[in-house]
Amino acid sequence: MSNQVSDEARVIPLRPAPARPATPEPEPTADKEPLWRDLVGQVLRRERRAQDRTLKEVADAARISLPYLSEIERGRKEASSEVLAAAAHALGLGLGDLLSLAHGELTRRTGTQHRPTATPHRSYHGLCLAA
Numbered sequence: 001m002s003n004q005v006s007d008e009a010r011v012i013p014l015r016p017a018p019a020r021p022a023t024p025e026p027e028p029t030a031d032k033e034p035l036w037r038d039l040v041g042q043v044l045r046r047e048r049r050a051q052d053r054t055l056k057e058v059a060d061a062a063r064i065s066l067p068y069l070s071e072i073e074r075g076r077k078e079a080s081s082e083v084l085a086a087a088a089h090a091l092g093l094g095l096g097d098l099l100s101l102a103h104g105e106l107t108r109r110t111g112t113q114h115r116p117t118a119t120p121h122r123s124y125h126g127l128c129l130a131a
Contacts, residue, residue: 033110038075039102040084045073047091047101061090 048058055073059066064083071077072087079087081095088098 034106035075036102036106037072037078039105040079040098041073041075043098043101043105044069044087044091047093048073051091053091058087058090062086 048055055066055070059069062069062083064086068077068079068083069087072079072083084098085095088095093101
């Protein structure tokens with residue numbers, strides 16, 4: 001009688017292996033409202049590029065760091081109103097101009113499809129800033 005022993009070690013798990021989490025399906029972007037920081041960042045980048053200026057030039061003029069301005073443009077950072085005003089002024093815009101352009105971008109992207117129908121719409125012609 002000969003017992004053949006395998007060269008491979010036999011492993012007996014003490015606990016069952018954890019189940020792999022299911023890969024979440026990405027949410028549809030058409031129904032999702034964009035974030036304000038993304039809108040503002042895109043407006044800043046579009047205006048800077050329209051003026052053929054570099055990040056360094058605008059960051060120096062606004063007296064903010066180049067990496068921080070880059071993160072704002074990419075929508076990675078929520079900038080304070082002071083920083084947004086400085087970036088806007090460096091581009092020859094007022095803070096109101098920047099916010100108005102971002103609002104226009106939001107309206108263009110979302111249209112009226114997200115406005116609740118149960119709430120009556122009252123037009124407001126002012127500007128509201130929150131910091």
